[in-house]
Amino acid sequence: MGFTLADFADLGQYARMNTAHAFSFDYVLGDTIVALATAPVAAGVAVIRISGPRAWEVGASVCAALEGAAPRKVVFGKFILGREELDEGLAVGFRAPASFTGEDVVELQGHGGRAVVQAVLDAILAHGVRMALPGEFSRRAVLNGKMDLTAAEGLADLIAAQTEVQRKQALRQLDGALGERFEGWRKGVMNLLAQVEAAIDFPDEELDVLAAPALTKNMHSLMADLTAALGEQAGARVRDGIALAIVGRPNAGKSTLLNLLSGRDVAIVSDIAGTTRDVVTSVLDIGGFPVTLADTAGMRETRDVIEAEGVRRARKQAERADLLLVVVDSTLGEEIAADMAELMVPERTLVVMSKADKVDGDFPAKVKVGEEWYPVIAANLTEQEALKRVMPVLTRMVAEVGGEATESALLTRQRHKAAVELALQALGHALAVMARAGEGDGSVAELAAQDLRDAASAIGSVTGRTSSEDVLDVVFSTFCIGK
Ligand SMILES: Nc1nc2c(ncn2[C@@H]2O[C@H](COP(=O)(O)OP(=O)(O)OP(=O)(O)O)[C@@H](O)[C@H]2O)c(=O)[nH]1
Ligand SMILES: [Mg+2]
Structure with a gap:
């Protein structure tokens, strides 16, 4: 292994470099490796993990309290390099195969300061251990039969x-x-x-x-x-998020609705038709599902090339979306324009009648578009109260789209x-x-x-039962160092 931490100005550079060239190094299983297992930020505690045949030997040279300690028994001691004291903290060792990687493992829990972590890592590297590649701990766990590839992916997703x-x-x-x-x-x-x-x-x-x-x-x-x-579809929807598009005519109140649902001023709202051009997104947790809301340009014929591009993007967003909110200005009637009607999918579309405060009389609970009926919520979108009306319906729709995911694999x-x-x-x-x-x-x-x-x-x-190195590379290339 040609590179050690000392070759790089900081951990971040090392990490970026390793990610860019992931696995262009020779992959040597017999090496003893080390990495910071916790996030590289100032924190109360940082965990440094060493794995490989020399883990105990190296661990004990940095923390003498580990010498002769029983596996899985936590000891307290000073972390040293030669005679110099670097930090003090807890240490625990595991014997192969009863460890995360299936190899001998030592974990040092010291203080989570940048200089402290760097000093302890350098001390370990000085004993001839090398920095772990991204995902290398998990990769070793897979190669040693501690978990299969889907479990390793599950671990990355869990984190x-x-x-x-x-x-x-x-x-x-x-x-x-x-x-x-x-x-x-x-x-x-x-x-x-x-x-x-x-x-x-x-x-x-x-x-x-x-x-x-x-x-x-x-x-x-x-x-x-x-x-x-x-x-x-549900598995990928849960992992990558459910896509929701907000569409409608200019000035209908789409951006107002996005801001209402997001609980903050994400998009510019104005009474000028054609305010929104780009797709403006905001990610929400709706009933435990990650939902990406996309506010779009109001749909209309236009000579303005920029607005026309906005309309094109709005359409694309709507076609790709799992759920659709069609916003209709109720002062202009309940008619839904044909170009929006063709984007609507039953069970996946909610019609929101905006500006209900400006109209007298009742609103229907459903509208018929083409051959299908769609649920309707009428509200004043400029008021927080509207959230209480829109959210329950939206939560139900989100759960239906992502719902099957909660039971099976x-x-x-x-x-x-x-x-x-x-x-x-x-x-x-x-x-x-x-x-x-x-x-x-x-x-x-x-x-x-x-x-x-x-x-x-x-x-x-x-x-991973029949996988080649290529498959392993694809899976672990998305991991970061320390996993
Ligand atoms: N009274 C009232 N005004 C509303 C309501 N919803 C939106 N508005 C107003 O309608 C105007 C247009 O709202 P926007 O949210 O910018 O409309 P939009 O659909 O995003 O418009 P474009 O981005 O131009 O397509 C703004 O002045 C809003 O304050 C509502 O329910 N009641
Ligand atoms: Mg807008």
């Missing part, structure tokens, strides 16, 4: 979780629920493979084996499971979906090949078996 629902989903994934789901599918494919391989071993019976109704039925049912999993990343798609392709191909059995093509079973192996390995790449 990044901003809302309650995100936390639950990440924890479920960390606990292995998603890994088990993929493992179940992989076993399903392996069962199919065993049957097809029987046909290879007994060529005389190839036709009977490949044409057995149970085999094709099992294959179809596995493919149906995989296809259904691909259709689940869903695919949360593009990587998972891509693997399932690949497996489905291979299975579809196997089916097509098997349909040719009996046409005198002797290698049908072998071709189908290869497709099934491809399907199993695509599925296995998600948990």
Whole structure:
């Protein structure tokens, strides 16, 4: 390992450099590595973690109290480099394989000051230990069988979780629920493979084996499971957030609504039609779900090129959104313009009638647009009171869009979906090949078996069972140092 912390002016530079060139270093598993496990900010306590075969030896040279200490027993002592005292704090060691990484691990809990952390890290590095790469602790945990790749992703998501629902989903994934789901599918494919391989071993019976109704039925049912999993949007919605777009005519009160929901002045509000041009976003926690609200330019025909671009972006935002709030100025009637009507999706759209304070009389609870009915909330958006009317309906809609996520282990990343798609392709191909059995093509079973192996390995790449270094690189490149 060519670089140590001393080569870099500060931790931040080291971190950035390591991220940019993640894993362009030779990856050496036998090294003993160190990193700050807590955030690099001034804090009461900072945890420095050492992992690898020399963890105890190095730990004890920096904190003598560790010498002879039992694993998992916390000791108190001075942290030193040679004769110089650097800090004092707690130390605890773990013996392989009973540790986070599955290796010998020592954790030093010192004071969380920048200079203190730097001094203790330097002392450890001086003993020939190297800085950990981003995600290297978790990567070692995976390589040592302490957790699978989906659990490692769950851990990263748990650390990044901003809302309650995100936390639950990440924890479920960390606990292995998603890994088990993929493992179940992989076993399903392996069962199919065993049957097809029987046909290879007994060529005389190839036709009977490949044409057995149970085999094709099992294959179809596995493919149906995989296809259904691909259709689940909730996992990614919870992880990446639910997108909500606010659209309507100019001056309808869209920005007023955004500010009301956000509880602060995010967007400029004025009585000039065409105030908002760019998409203005604000992220909210609605019932535990992360929701990105996007206020957009009022939709109308315009000669102004900048406004026209705003309208184009508004439309794009609405098409991409999971939920739509259509704001209608009630002083102008309840008519919803055709260009907005075509963006509306049943169950995903709420109509907000603004400026209810300026109109006498009652508002309908629903409006019919095209063949569909949409719920309506009428309110004075300039008053806090309006929040009490809009929020409950919005919370319900958000929960419906993201709702399934709260129970089962869903695919949360593009990587998972891509693997399932690949497996489905291979299975579809196997089916097509098997349909040719009996046409005198002797290698049908072998071709189908290869497709099934491809399907199993695509599925296995998600948990890391059949993964290559490339897959590991993709997963851990998003981690930061110390995880
Ligand atoms: N009385 C009353 N005024 C409102 C209400 N909602 C919005 N307004 C006013 O209507 C005007 C337009 O509001 P905005 O929120 O800027 O409208 P917008 O839809 O964002 O308009 P553009 O950005 O131009 O498309 C402002 O003067 C608001 O104060 C309401 O419910 N009652
Ligand atoms: Mg606006």
